Amino acid sequence: MRRVLLTKRGLLLGFLAATALFVPARTEAATNISPNTSEHWAWNDVIGWIDFYNTNTVTVTSQKLEGYASSSIGDISFDCATTRNGNICGQSNYGVMNTNGNLSGWGWNDAYGWISFDCNNHGGCGTSNYRAYVDGNNGNFFNYAWNDIVGWVSFNCADPGLCATSNYKVITSWRLSAKTGYLDSTTFDTGSPNGAQLNSFFWLGSKPAGTSVRFQFATSNTTSGPWNFIGPDGTGNTDYNADPGVPVRLNYVLHVGYRYFRYRILIASNAAQTASPRVDDIVVNWSP
Known part of the structure; x- marks a missing residue:
């Protein structure tokens, strides 16, 4: 069984790239105030x-x-x-x-x-x-x-306690939401001419409350791909939700017989956007 370790230095650079992909939520409509009679x-x-x-x-x-x-x-x-x-x-x-x-x-x-x-x-x-x-x-x-x-x-009848006689308020469709970003790794060569079996992975770092770190994997027999990042059900709609230091088993059926692989890290802050994860190292296990 073999493994690849991405060093702290390499992940730090990658994490900076991932944070650069954070995009705050924003509504582009002319107004996002409720049109309902009592809500503006x-x-x-x-x-x-x-x-x-x-x-x-x-x-x-x-x-x-x-x-x-x-x-x-x-x-x-x-x-x-x-x-x-x-x-x-x-x-x-x-x-x-x-x-x-x-x-x-x-x-x-x-x-x-x-x-x-x-x-x-x-x-x-x-x-x-x-x-x-x-x-x-x-x-x-x-x-x-x-x-x-x-x-x-x-702004709201609840503050002066008047809702029983005048039910007014201002409501917007804006919601406090997490910032999200992702990082795609470089291409890794298992060195197995007949293809390898990806078994599991784990990562080291920190994941504050309310944040998330998730992974998808892509495998190919050429360095040029195609690179289709998928989760445990074989589609791009799912991912592996992982805690630091906890090994996560990959779906063996999806990643067998391929020489090359890449991974995608999907990271999200907490809803208040006051805390975000930090990924230091990633270890991927495979069998030749």
């Missing part, structure tokens, strides 16, 4: 209803809020780059940032000025500890924003 409204006691849907511009991304909502006092803009008048960041560089669902920064209204989404905007939260946020599991906005003239802006 915020409330303020002075100016009344704020409509997040009818301008068809408000979009929640993994980085920020884009576009502008409408109200009785005109637009409430969340991003200087996507106002009704286009990009005005050269005149005033403001925006509402999204960090794993937690909103911060400033919105703007021409009549009443700045709207703060986070008490830390004022240098501290000692007198009023507020912060608007989006629940990454269901897309509901919660808590409050603040304007020095009109006061609190409520």
Whole structure:
């Protein structure tokens, strides 16, 4: 039985390549706010209803809020780059940032000025500890924003306890999701002219809670392939989910009689995008 060990140095370079393939989720529609009647409204006691849907511009991304909502006092803009008048960041560089669902920064209204989404905007939260946020599991906005003239802006009737009399809220289709990436190995030669039998593999490194490391394998009798990466059912729709240091048996039927092989690592962060796996070494066992 033979094995190939990819060194820590080689995997480090590969891991950097894999992390470069991470792509944050983003919705490309004009708006991802719910069109349902009760699911796109915020409330303020002075100016009344704020409509997040009818301008068809408000979009929640993994980085920020884009576009502008409408109200009785005109637009409430969340991003200087996507106002009704286009990009005005050269005149005033403001925006509402999204960090794993937690909103911060400033919105703007021409009549009443700045709207703060986070008490830390004022240098501290000692007198009023507020912060608007989006629940990454269901897309509901919660808590409050603040304007020095009109006061609190409520995004969900649950916060002031008014849902029995006025069932309003703002809901987006955006969800907090993991970043994913992959790495394809170089081609390995088993040295067996008649083909080898791939038996198992394991990897060393770390896998924080909520993250994943998965593998697919491809085999061929030529160095040029074709390279079809497959999982245990013989298709590209499945993979081998593996924990560090735990050997995983490969499907013997799928990888027998081939001289060359490659593997694909599929890695995913946790949903909050605060932790990701680290792969140091990979060991593949085969029989000549």
